[in-house]
Amino acid sequence: MAKLVLLHRADSIYEDVPDQVYDFPRRYLATVEQGVGDWAVYYEPVKAGARGYFAVAKIASVIPKPGADGRFLALVEPGSYLDFDREVPRIRADGRPFESALAAADGSPIVGGAQQLAVRRLPEAEFAEIVRAGLPADLEQIEARRYDPQPAGMAEPPAPFQRPVIERLISRPYRDVAFRRKVREAYDYRCAMSGLRLRNGGGRPEVNAAHIRPVAHQGSDAVWNGLALSGTLHWMFDRGLLSVADDHSILVSHNKVPRDVADRLIVPSGRLVLPADPRARPHPQNLKWHRENVFGQMPLEGPRPWD
Template sequence: MTKLVLLHKADSIYDDEPDVVYDFPRSYLKAVQEAVGDWVVYYEPVKAGPRGYFAVAKIQRVIPKPGVEGRFLAMIEPGSFLPLDTEVPRLINGRPLEQALMEADGTPKKGGAVQLAVRRLPDEDFARIVRLGLPEDLERQEAVRYDPAGAEVAEEAAIFERPVLERLTRRPYRDVAFRRKVREAYDYRCAMSGLRLRNGGGRPEVQAAHIRPVEHKGSDSVRNGLALSGTLHWMFDRGLISVADDSETILVSRNKVPGDVVDRLLRPNGKLWKPDEKRDWPHPVNLAWHRENVFGQIATEGPAPWD
């Protein structure tokens, strides 16, 4: 197995969806086959934007692209995709992070490997990028972000450095990383009420909801997330609300939710409030899964939040 860097543009003409599939030509087939079962880092090329290295994922298998001669699809292992908490720049102090892109004197190479859409990545380069993008103490950072007094409670999380791969697979760490990216993408505003509320200590009163749950092969991509208030998160998970096939009209199970509750909780226009970046908008496939598998189908137990 080997690790890779995969170039990806948000407006790619290919069938790329970083948390699901990567579309590539035959010239890269050998390298991608070597990476099956191993991790990759996604990279935004210079002409596409400023992000540099922005996410990690694991390749599950490679298949020929149906109906297209000479192209292949790398299928991403469900649940492996994770955006980097901090996007990692292409150069640090003028030096590339990848050995293959560096001249003997440490300066960046030009042409050649720099232009490859798929690049092999040594383990040490992979670990360095992940450490920069997903800090070991991310959970502690989040715990004390709005409550400095909580530093003592979070101290245990910083006693030792967790191995890089443990960060990528441990659910509590991934939950923190997902929550931070989703809330940031929505500017800490509830997608359905449009409200941007903070408590007295400045803590955002908005949560990050998976549209398709992880246990049902949902990913930790921002495109599989919605920033929602606590009450609307509860309603969304229980199928009382969803999103229509136009990807913006809010659906309500009106036989279960009183009209005055709808009026109080949802935006007046009944539409989702979306992130500024189109690449962060909820994916229609994820919304369709929720609409078809959750909306109107889950029995609620106990009192509703508005009772």
């Protein structure tokens, strides 16, 4: 097995869906096959944007691409993809690349050569350094202190436990925090369905990060599989009382939700309030899955939030 770097651009002509599949030509087949069962870091090339290293995922298998001779698909292990909390620049503050393969003998960045490869081997130490920069070990503590920097009775915050990189990547509590931070930030802490940006007395945002396709049903922790929703609308979305069409209009199960309730809770336009960054907007495949598997199909029992 081997760690890899996978180049990806949002406007790629290939059928890449970073949390599902990576499309590549035969020339990279041997390298990608070495990465099966191991982790890869996604990298945005210079000409495509400024993000640098932006996510990590585990490669499950490689198959020939149906109907495309000479092309292959690396299938991503369901639930493994995770956006970095902080996008990692291509070059360190000291001017050296994170990848030794992209550095000249004096440590300065090279132009061309390995930098142009769509798939690159990545030494373990460099993989760990990039992931630590994008997903800090103390992310959970950072979030806990965000609106309460000095908890009562604590002289100073404890030093973070340096959990190994892979252990963090498979930790559900850690991933939940990373997902919540990315989704709420993408929506500017505003509920996508009500349009409201509410904060409690301490300044903490009163908005949840909802998975469109749950992780338990092979959904990912990608920001485009999330919606920022208020507590009530999150409850309704998870129970199939609400869904979203491909044009981002909000669908309501009117046989279960009184019209006056929907009118009070949902933005007057009846359409999602979307992130400014198109890359963070809900993926059509996830919206389709929710409509086909959740919307209008869940039994509604017990008290309802609007009663």
